[in-house]
Amino acid sequence: MATYIIEESTAVMVVKNISSVESPVSTHHWDSSSAEDFSCAKNESQEYRQFYETTQLVCGLIVYPIMCIVGLTGNLLALVVLNHRDMRTSTNVYFSSLAVSDFIKLLNDLLYFIIVAIALNDPALGERMMSFVYPVAHYVFNMSVCVTAWLTVSVAVERYISVCHPSRAKQLCTIRRARSVCTCVFVLMSVLAVPSALRYEMRTVHDKLLNKTCVSVVQTALGRNDAFMVPYSWVQNSLRGIVPVFILVYLNVRIINELRKERVKGKKLNSRNRITLMLIVVVFMFLGCITPDAIMSTFFGKGYVEEDFLVKGIREITDSLLAVNSAVNFLLYISMSVLFRKTFLKIFCNFSKKKHGKSPKVEAIKLNRKEPAARNHGTVDEDDHDVVRGNGAALRKPGAGDEEEDCPEEYL
Numbered sequence: 001m002a003t004y005i006i007e008e009s010t011a012v013m014v015v016k017n018i019s020s021v022e023s024p025v026s027t028h029h030w031d032s033s034s035a036e037d038f039s040c041a042k043n044e045s046q047e048y049r050q051f052y053e054t055t056q057l058v059c060g061l062i063v064y065p066i067m068c069i070v071g072l073t074g075n076l077l078a079l080v081v082l083n084h085r086d087m088r089t090s091t092n093v094y095f096s097s098l099a100v101s102d103f104i105k106l107l108n109d110l111l112y113f114i115i116v117a118i119a120l121n122d123p124a125l126g127e128r129m130m131s132f133v134y135p136v137a138h139y140v141f142n143m144s145v146c147v148t149a150w151l152t153v154s155v156a157v158e159r160y161i162s163v164c165h166p167s168r169a170k171q172l173c174t175i176r177r178a179r180s181v182c183t184c185v186f187v188l189m190s191v192l193a194v195p196s197a198l199r200y201e202m203r204t205v206h207d208k209l210l211n212k213t214c215v216s217v218v219q220t221a222l223g224r225n226d227a228f229m230v231p232y233s234w235v236q237n238s239l240r241g242i243v244p245v246f247i248l249v250y251l252n253v254r255i256i257n258e259l260r261k262e263r264v265k266g267k268k269l270n271s272r273n274r275i276t277l278m279l280i281v282v283v284f285m286f287l288g289c290i291t292p293d294a295i296m297s298t299f300f301g302k303g304y305v306e307e308d309f310l311v312k313g314i315r316e317i318t319d320s321l322l323a324v325n326s327a328v329n330f331l332l333y334i335s336m337s338v339l340f341r342k343t344f345l346k347i348f349c350n351f352s353k354k355k356h357g358k359s360p361k362v363e364a365i366k367l368n369r370k371e372p373a374a375r376n377h378g379t380v381d382e383d384d385h386d387v388v389r390g391n392g393a394a395l396r397k398p399g400a401g402d403e404e405e406d407c408p409e410e411y412l
Helices: 011-019 049-082 090-121 123-164 166-172 175-192 226-264 271-299 309-336 338-348 360-370
Strands: 003-008 028-031 200-207 212-219 387-390 393-396
Touching (some): 049 309, 049 338, 090 123, 090 175, 090 309, 123 166, 123 212, 123 226, 123 271, 123 309, 226 271, 309 338
Antiparallel strands (some): 003 028, 003 200, 200 212
C-alpha cells in the first residue's frame, strides 16, 4: 500500500516550499485510500496533455497579456472619465463600478500570466507559485465574475425602466439609488464567494510510491464535502452565469422592441436611446463571453484543479473569453459615446474651451438661465424632435417629451 506524507501549508512552510521542496518537515501521514487525491501522479495521463499545454501557452502568454494591458489601461481611463463632473449620472455610476470589477478581474489574470511565464523557465517554481496563489485567485475570480454579471443586470434594468417605463424613471433612476445598488452587489457577491476561498489549499506531498515530493493544490475538507459543495456550486454558478443570462436576454428583447417601435414611428434616436444602444452592445458582448463558462460550470459541473487535461484546456479558453469581456468596455464607450469622447479629450488632451466649445451640460444651464420658462434637465439633443428653435437657441417644447426628462442623469 502506497503512503504519502502531507505537509500543511503555513506561512513559514510557504516560504520554505518556494525556495526548496526538500525541507524534511513532516506532520500527518495518509494512506492511499485517504490521500488518493493528493498523489503526485495526479493528471499524469498523456491523453489531451498536448491540447492543455497548447491552450495554456496561447491563452496564458498571448491572450492574457494583451487583454490585461488593454483592459487595465482602459478601465483606469474609464474610471477617470466616468467620474468627471460632466459625467455624473446614474448610468455612469454602474459603468464606473463595472470598471472597478473588471480591473480586479484583470489584475487576477495578470498574475496568472506571470506564473505561466515563470513556469516556462522553471516549471517547479511555477507550480509552487500556482499552488500558493490559486486558493485566493479562485475566490477573486468567482467574486469579480459575479459582481460583473449583476452590475450588468443592474444597468440593464435601469435602461429598461428608462425606455419602457419613462414615467417612473425620474424616481427610480437616481445617482444615490445607483450607488446603493452597486454597493449591495459588491457586498453580496463577495460574501457569496467566500466558500470559494475555502475550497482549495496548498499541500506539500511526498509520494513514496513515486519517490518524489511535489507541491500541489488540493481540495480542503470543505471542498470534499459533497453535501455542501454540490448545492453551493449550483447556486453560485447559476447566479454568476445562467440567471443573469436569462434576465439580460429578456430585458434586451423588451428594450429592442421598444426602440423598434420608435423607429417605426419615424423618430430619430435621441441621447437616451443612443446610450441604450451602447448598453445593448455591452450586454451582447457579456452574453457571448459568459455563456461558455456558464454552461461548463452549471450544466457540466466542471471545475479546474480537480479536472483532467481536456477540461483544463477548455477552461483556458472560456476564462480567456471572460478576460476579453473585462477588457473591451472602454473601447465600446469611446467608440459609441460622443460625450465620453469629448470628456476624454477634455481631460487628457487639455483642449481649450474656446477651441472646442463648452460641454453640453454647461450649454443647457445657460439656456435655462436665459429662458426660465422652458425647463431643461439634461443635455440638449439636436436629434430630438422635441427640440425646437426659439430666438436662435435650442429649447425644448414646454410639456413635450416630459417622459424623456424623467431620468436626467442618463447621458453618458
